[in-house]
Amino acid sequence: VSAISFLTRKSADVSIARASAGTLVSRLSSLCKLSAEELDLLSNLTRSTRTHLARTEIWNTDEASRPRIMVSGWACRQRFLGDGRRQIINFILPGDAVGDWLQPDLHTDASTIALTEVITADAGALIAAAQGACGHEGLSRLLRLMASLETAFLHNHIVRLGRQTAYERMVHLMLEFHSRLHTPQMVATDKFAMPLTQETLADSLGLSMVHVNRTLMQMRRDGLVQIAFGIVKIIDMKLMRAVADWVPIKLDGKSAAAYR
Amino acid sequence: VSAISFLTRKSADVSIARASAGTLVSRLSSLCKLSAEELDLLSNLTRSTRTHLARTEIWNTDEASRPRIMVSGWACRQRFLGDGRRQIINFILPGDAVGDWLQPDLHTDASTIALTEVITADAGALIAAAQGACGHEGLSRLLRLMASLETAFLHNHIVRLGRQTAYERMVHLMLEFHSRLHTPQMVATDKFAMPLTQETLADSLGLSMVHVNRTLMQMRRDGLVQIAFGIVKIIDMKLMRAVADWVPIKLDGKSAAAYR
DNA sequence: CGCCGAATTGACACGGTTCAATTGAGGTGG
């Protein structure tokens, strides 16, 4: 009997768990070079934010005209089968687009919900600037990169679900989180917040909750990670990458700085 | 012992199996309304085609600058794990984009190979016209729809792999093929060509070849489909949709004509 | 006629699910 429960506990280190508005700018600007004016526009996005409670829907097709971007928190897109089985299609982290506005004609039968308390910002100005004729080349490239990354994550997820064991899937998903949450602070400590329920992990990885628990226990016993209070600490990155067959995502031919 | 082998046989009904160049135009134009000039441009695409042998790579990142579009045949995007496990990420059918040019900054560690003999056409003119300032609004919308559909198929695949049983996955995938290959002829007969090996289906659905075989046998025994010589004939569409929890893909808020 | 890739089938093993019970942490009301 472990004395520490694994994932979500209120006593979690909030300083690690909470992303600031500055995180949004630094994450997006790490994807491609932006002009000073463009950077300014990015940081102005956080002027009009909105807070969503956990477990609430943060986007639906009726709001397709209202593009938003994640500022902080965790969300996901999910679909239910008729008998109640749930599949999480992808996770939405700070800096990601909320909803389908990167591909505005898609209306998949899926809902987008907050997994934690979530802050989103209106991305209308971002889109307008990128599409405008006044030469915000960096921003339009940024949007393309965001869409490409989202697709790459879908590809990764398909390979995980199709051909990896429970153990490999779990390790691979954690490596993806690690790369997506990449910050200077995280590089130093190899810690990141993962405020997910084991049930949520199960519905993402196509496993049962019970087996997710057993898999996490085994990962800890094997010395890959420490997990407590919603914080993941990578212990043996090399082994994890070997176990999960990790391949860095490449953007533009070269490995993206933030996605090693 | 069945007297008829199930999938790929040379004696297959070639008239059903082979798509004509006209198919490309009719399929794409069914996605959204195009001007006469735009339709003309589409049919001119097939002037510069290229034939690829089965099992050969038909696109790679070195050719990112050469966008191509499927005219006939079947192809797929796939990834290998280090120990040889293969996962097929998506199938590429006539009318689909070959490679990543809809999202040009993505370089996933995947290869795109022909599953049958394949004919592709240069899509450079299509892109140029859609991006040009001379108002080919229909074409640029067409490209957006193509990208959205591709994403919707990825979402479907994730749900299949994550939360459906082998039987449900197989039925669901066949329904997707049915909808994607939708033609006037097919509506009448409910037949379509599926020139895939059971091993290919296995690597798509995350199953073993043996289990794919058993699943197909069961589907036939249950009276869902007839499968012979690479031709699938839908017997009980209603039951299939119920089994697979089929949800039509919607474009633009309303169910797309070709994707019911 | 004999070879080869694909399909088919049986027997058995195993990864992961299901069912059910227990523990732990945090929140709430008296």
Added chain:
DNA sequence: CCACCTCAATTGAACCGTGTCAATTCGGCG
């Protein structure tokens, strides 16, 4: 400040969907 409630995590035991191994058959082709 404690009894109680609830949700999440944890663990054991039995079960089963699917994988693995191996043998056989089928169809196409040289």
